[in-house]
Amino acid sequence: MRFTLILIVFVGLSTTAKSQKPVVSGYLGKTNYAMVKFNTGLRFEHPEKWKKNNEVSSDYFTGVDFKSEFEMTYGHIFSNRFIVEGLVGFNTTSVDLNNMSSAFEYSFPSGFQSEYFNYFGYPKITDVYGGINTKFYRRKKGALAPIGVYYGLGLNYHSYKVHLDHITAQIRDYDLNRVIATQINYGTFTYNLVELNGSFGATSALTDFLLLDLGFSVGWVFAGANYYENTIPEEAGFDSGLLEMLQLYQIGKVKIGLAYLF
Amino acid sequence: MKPSILCLLLYCFTATSAQVPDNFKRITCAGEMPEDFKSAFSDKYKQDILASQNETDLSRKEVQEFAVLTNYHNHNLLTGGSVLYGDPVSTYANEVLDLLLAKQPQLREKLRVYTIKSNHVNAYSTNQGILYITLGLVGKVNNEAQLAYVLAHEVSHYNNQHVLHAFENQKDIWSRGGGYKDLNVEEKRLTTYKYSRESEFEADKEALDYYLQAGYSTDEIYTGFDVLLHGYLPIAEHKYDWDYLENDSLTISSHYLIDSVAQIKDMDDVDDALLTHPNIHKRKEAVREDLSSRDISTGKLQFVVKDTADFQGLQDLVHFEMLNAFVRSGNYGSALYHIQILEKRFPEHSFLKRMKLMCWYGMLKMTSNLQKTTYSTGYRKIEGEQQAVYYFASKMPKRGINILATKYIWENTKPSPTDSFVTTIRRQSLEHLAQTVKKDFLVENYGYKITSTAKKKRKPKKLDFLKIAFVELFKDSAFTVAYRQAYDKVETEKEIEEEYTDDGKQLSDSYVQGVSSHYGLSDVDKLLFLSPKFYRIDLRKELDKRLIASDKQATDLNERSKRLSEMAGVDLITLDKPSATNKTTDAFNDFMLIRDWLREEALYEGVGFYSYSTNYLDEIRQKYDTDYLGLNYVSLFTEKNQFNGTYFFLSVMSLYGIPFYLYWQIRPLHNLDYVFVVFDLKKGDVGFYDLKTFPAKYKRDVINSHMYNSFNQLNRKR
Numbered sequence: 001m002r003f004t005l006i007l008i009v010f011v012g013l014s015t016t017a018k019s020q021k022p023v024v025s026g027y028l029g030k031t032n033y034a035m036v037k038f039n040t041g042l043r044f045e046h047p048e049k050w051k052k053n054n055e056v057s058s059d060y061f062t063g064v065d066f067k068s069e070f071e072m073t074y075g076h077i078f079s080n081r082f083i084v085e086g087l088v089g090f091n092t093t094s095v096d097l098n099n100m101s102s103a104f105e106y107s108f109p110s111g112f113q114s115e116y117f118n119y120f121g122y123p124k125i126t127d128v129y130g131g132i133n134t135k136f137y138r139r140k141k142g143a144l145a146p147i148g149v150y151y152g153l154g155l156n157y158h159s160y161k162v163h164l165d166h167i168t169a170q171i172r173d174y175d176l177n178r179v180i181a182t183q184i185n186y187g188t189f190t191y192n193l194v195e196l197n198g199s200f201g202a203t204s205a206l207t208d209f210l211l212l213d214l215g216f217s218v219g220w221v222f223a224g225a226n227y228y229e230n231t232i233p234e235e236a237g238f239d240s241g242l243l244e245m246l247q248l249y250q251i252g253k254v255k256i257g258l259a260y261l262f
Numbered sequence: 263m264k265p266s267i268l269c270l271l272l273y274c275f276t277a278t279s280a281q282v283p284d285n286f287k288r289i290t291c292a293g294e295m296p297e298d299f300k301s302a303f304s305d306k307y308k309q310d311i312l313a314s315q316n317e318t319d320l321s322r323k324e325v326q327e328f329a330v331l332t333n334y335h336n337h338n339l340l341t342g343g344s345v346l347y348g349d350p351v352s353t354y355a356n357e358v359l360d361l362l363l364a365k366q367p368q369l370r371e372k373l374r375v376y377t378i379k380s381n382h383v384n385a386y387s388t389n390q391g392i393l394y395i396t397l398g399l400v401g402k403v404n405n406e407a408q409l410a411y412v413l414a415h416e417v418s419h420y421n422n423q424h425v426l427h428a429f430e431n432q433k434d435i436w437s438r439g440g441g442y443k444d445l446n447v448e449e450k451r452l453t454t455y456k457y458s459r460e461s462e463f464e465a466d467k468e469a470l471d472y473y474l475q476a477g478y479s480t481d482e483i484y485t486g487f488d489v490l491l492h493g494y495l496p497i498a499e500h501k502y503d504w505d506y507l508e509n510d511s512l513t514i515s516s517h518y519l520i521d522s523v524a525q526i527k528d529m530d531d532v533d534d535a536l537l538t539h540p541n542i543h544k545r546k547e548a549v550r551e552d553l554s555s556r557d558i559s560t561g562k563l564q565f566v567v568k569d570t571a572d573f574q575g576l577q578d579l580v581h582f583e584m585l586n587a588f589v590r591s592g593n594y595g596s597a598l599y600h601i602q603i604l605e606k607r608f609p610e611h612s613f614l615k616r617m618k619l620m621c622w623y624g625m626l627k628m629t630s631n632l633q634k635t636t637y638s639t640g641y642r643k644i645e646g647e648q649q650a651v652y653y654f655a656s657k658m659p660k661r662g663i664n665i666l667a668t669k670y671i672w673e674n675t676k677p678s679p680t681d682s683f684v685t686t687i688r689r690q691s692l693e694h695l696a697q698t699v700k701k702d703f704l705v706e707n708y709g710y711k712i713t714s715t716a717k718k719k720r721k722p723k724k725l726d727f728l729k730i731a732f733v734e735l736f737k738d739s740a741f742t743v744a745y746r747q748a749y750d751k752v753e754t755e756k757e758i759e760e761e762y763t764d765d766g767k768q769l770s771d772s773y774v775q776g777v778s779s780h781y782g783l784s785d786v787d788k789l790l791f792l793s794p795k796f797y798r799i800d801l802r803k804e805l806d807k808r809l810i811a812s813d814k815q816a817t818d819l820n821e822r823s824k825r826l827s828e829m830a831g832v833d834l835i836t837l838d839k840p841s842a843t844n845k846t847t848d849a850f851n852d853f854m855l856i857r858d859w860l861r862e863e864a865l866y867e868g869v870g871f872y873s874y875s876t877n878y879l880d881e882i883r884q885k886y887d888t889d890y891l892g893l894n895y896v897s898l899f900t901e902k903n904q905f906n907g908t909y910f911f912l913s914v915m916s917l918y919g920i921p922f923y924l925y926w927q928i929r930p931l932h933n934l935d936y937v938f939v940v941f942d943l944k945k946g947d948v949g950f951y952d953l954k955t956f957p958a959k960y961k962r963d964v965i966n967s968h969m970y971n972s973f974n975q976l977n978r979k980r
Contacts, residue, residue: 022781023978025971027963028829080971139777142934142956147967205963 024077027146028208030261031077035213037089037257039069041249067093067249073133073257077145085133087156093249094122095162095242118170119238124163131156131195146211146259152199158221160191160246191242193221195250203259213257219250281575282582286613287878288858289379289397289583290851293348296374298392299340299850303813307333310390317423320430328389328429330806334813336388339378341838343857346377348847350576351400357567358410359393362417362472369421375413379854381587381596383493387416389425397587401497401580405564406573407478408486414469421468424461431457451536458538466545467552477561480553484546491530491542495646496596497581499526500603502650507666511733517724518662520653526645578607585617589874590858592628592865594621595651616683619671620874623687626667626694627871629660661699665728668695672741682880686872692748701749705729706736776955783940783950786976788888789832790943792856793839794819797897802930815960819896822962823969830973831980835886852882856891863946872946879943889944892976894969895937898960900930932959938972950976 024031071089078084097119133154137143143150164186171180201215223243310329318325339345346352355375363370372391378384381398388394393416395409403409419425435442435450442450473483504514531543540548553560565573581604588597598621601614608614641652655663668691675684735741796815798808820839827834837853859875866873883889903926913923934956942949952972958964 022779022975025967025974027967028826028970029974140956142936142954142958142964142968144964144967144971147963204961205966 022080024079025144026077027205027211027261030209033073033075033146033211033259033261035071035073035075035085035211035257035259037071037073037087037213037255039071039089039217039253039255040066041253042066067091067253069127069253071257073259075135075146075259080144081137081139083135083137083145083150085135085154086130087133087154088128088130089156090126090128093125093127095125095245097121097123097167097238120168120170123165123167126161126163127158128161129156129158129195133199135199146203146261147205149202150200150215152197152201152215152217154195154197154199154217154219156195156197156219158191158193158195158246160193162189162191162242164189191227191246193223193227193243193246195219195221197250199255201255209261211257211259211261213255213259216252216254218252221247221250282578282608282611282613284612286579286582286611288586288855289346289349289351289579290854291347291349291847292353293847295847295850296347298374298376298390299347302817303333303337304810304817306337306390307810314389314426318426318430320433324429324433327804327806328426330809332389332425334809336390336392339394340376340392343838343854344379345394346379349377350579351377351395351397354568354576355393355395355400355409355413358406359413359417361476361566362410362414365475366472369417373417373420379583379587381584381593383490385412385416387420387425389420389423391420393417393420397580397583398493401577401584402489402493404485404489405482405570406567407473407482407564408489410476410478410566411469411473411483411486412490414472415465417472418465418468419461422461422464424465428458428461455536455538459534459540462539462545463548466549470549470552470556474556474558474561476566477563478566479562479564480560482564483549487542487546488530492526495526496599496603496648497584498603499647500599500606501647502599502602504654507670509734511735512669512731513727515724515727518654518657520650523647523649523653524642524645578604582613585614586858586874589617589620589624590862592624592862594625594628595655596648597621599648599651615674616877617874619674619684619687622667622670623691623872624874625655625663626671626691627866629663629698630694659725661703662725662728664691664695664698665704665731667691669731669735672735677740683872683874683877688744689748690870690872692744693752696749696752703729704732706733778951778953780948780951781975781978782948783890783942783976785979786888786890786940786950787832787980788886788890789827789834789940789976790856790882790886790888790891791823791827791834791836792853792891792893793836794823794894794896797895799897799899801899801901815896818962819894819965819969822966823894826966826970827973830970831977832973834892835888852885855879855882860893860941863941870947876946879946883943889942890949890976891941891943893937893939893941894972895935896960896965897935899933899935903927903929903931932957934958934960936965936968938969940976 026032069089069091071087073085073087075083075085131154133152135145135150135152137145137147138149138151141149165188167184167186169182169184171182197217197219199215199217201213203211203213206212221243227239227243307326307329310333311325314320314329315322315325320328352375355377359373359375360370363373373393374391375393375395377400378394378396380396381401382396383398383402385393385395385399393413395412399412400409403412432454435445435453442453445453470483474480504519508514530541530546532541534541534544539545564570568576581600585597585600585604588594588600597617601618601621604611605614641649641656644652658666671687671691675688677688678684732741732745736745794816796812796819798811798815800808800811803811820836824834824836837849837856855875855878859873859879862873862875863871865871905927909923909926913919936952936954936956938950938952939948940950941947952968952975954968
């Protein structure tokens, strides 16, 4: 040990050769990888069990559930501390309409004019997204890309399709003081949103070819300027609720990935 | 008679039989590599655990501790490149042992002697049956009988299992309480020393059995004790002569010459209460008493295995090798002193001439080493004539050393394109002079100096005698040209260095805290390699467990280094562990040379030093067809997190902070060091390194990644 310490001091000062730019080593010479990733996180709604035509009273969800998201990632190691990933992913979820309402006027065939709606149910949402993610490996902690602890910064473009074909609605007739349940068919709406996320995680090698990536990410979904133009007509309340839900959905995720190096 | 005086007489009257060849380089191992050098550490301690379980009342845990500790030290010593086997000294010592134990063949079978390349006078035995002697011991004893008694003494230590009993005794005194529980620390320490001294008496006594049956002279036991007593002295007393530095233009100022040297102390009856060995007076008396009680005829032989001339020949070899050891450790004062003694018998020996050049060159280079000037320290503690050399080196300012060294080197060498040592030290000494001595300090003729001094009307200074040191040399046009070139080069290099520093900042990979990398090599496809070392320093665990963990990881690292280098296209030649079954003496000798070179290089920090061992590196480079040598070390330091009262208080106050505090407190602190260095043997310089330190746990994939990266950067042009 003493000799090592002497050596460290000695070599630190005695070199005369010029340092040259290093090459990227990757992990054992492999600088690309394909990764399958599963992301999950808690949510307090009912994300996966969408139903059509559900009954008003019987399907309120009050527990805790996990959301799930699948990604395919291609990563390229650009330097000993920097990686760029391109990714595509999808997930299905639902929006909880139970607390949404609308002051939209509705004319029944009988001529009855309604002024107020309550929606019920969990319409399905499918999300297909793509994006890029950058990872910065923490060399102070001994990391050497793609092994070790990293910070990440990602930008994803989401295309959410909200299936509002058969929404259960409750219409209150104030004149007769009665409630009528009916179905409304708005069709399918597409919402394109941008997600910005930061991540923290660690990658370790299972074998010379397989990496395990564990981490979590914190993200936020931004609505573009035309977000409210392309959705349910005159239902701004619905759009706001949906956006809020999607933002909550991205706010925290745990990620588990398995990568094959090549 | 004092042993030093005996040595001097020996040198005066044995001026024949000079056997050391003119091309002497170093003593090397020979023959088949013994099992002690081949076996893995884990095999050794496991075997010892099995063997000693029935021989001691130590607990199972303590048996393991003993086996691990003793074998670890032993194993590192054997495989570390400092121990010789099959060489003339070890062979001779084994032959003496044969004689001593001629009537105890079973005991003889268990023992073997190896030689440590150290100038200290010492010998010791291990519980595993290995007896170590040092070159210093063989270089100092006056005859075979004295060496035989030392060996017999060590045999007794082994035969009585003194190492094991000392360990048991330590455990009794320090761990178990029992009869010692009422003693304070000081009393316990004294008890430990007392036990050790009793063991020495016992070994002295039993040694007589072996010694006397071999027929050696009993008188030599007493003179042998004197050799041990004065083991710190040189091989002989000799008034050092500075004439070789002087000529018409230089006379050493008396200010730098000691008036009278310190007398050699007679310390044979010192208070030994705090010593592990009894004082020499007591040991002599005990032996004398024992001998008087024995009803045997007293032996008269000084030599049995070798005759006087052969013994002298062997000792000559040892003395030459001792010079290597002095130079390797930067002990130029002792080296110069011993060279002059040896010159009496070998007046024109090439090795001595080169060693002398090396000493002056080494002192010159060491003057620019801010941390260490080993040649000039502690002259007050030196006894005898050797003190004159240390006094001179200590009093002489660095500028004076530079001038004298440059002058000596230039006057005693001739340009030789094939001799890189001579070429390098001639060039470097002038350049060093140019860096450290102002150009107008040295005058080119006698008249200039007189005029200059007269004009300034100043008092003469101590170093004035050096001003005209080069006057004669300036008459030589070759010197004048080289001298001017050196001063010009130093100026140019200053400018280049500034540019390099700027450039280095751009390309250096060392901008992250804890990471310092320098990738100065890029086309290394073949690398001499010393097997990776791993140090596990976990302060939460006992030492033996740390050593076991270190060994396991080192073995693993060794295997991985082979695989990873292969993946990076680097052909690895591991000198110290060629393979588990194919260890050759040839490779081990090369490994020893490399280790010697590294030790010598490590004395100097960034001063472009040409170590003496560099002379032999050409052979290694040609033999293995590579110019590069790599080293790899990994260490993991772990300790408990210290209690922090403030954190504790704050967490309790906040309540919610308690889990965080507990996590922080329980979590141990780790620090991992990774060192990968590659030397350019052709330049004698570091060409490449990765030095990293992280606050992280040891993970195989992380180390794999770094190790592969190191190999990959080395060969990135492939």
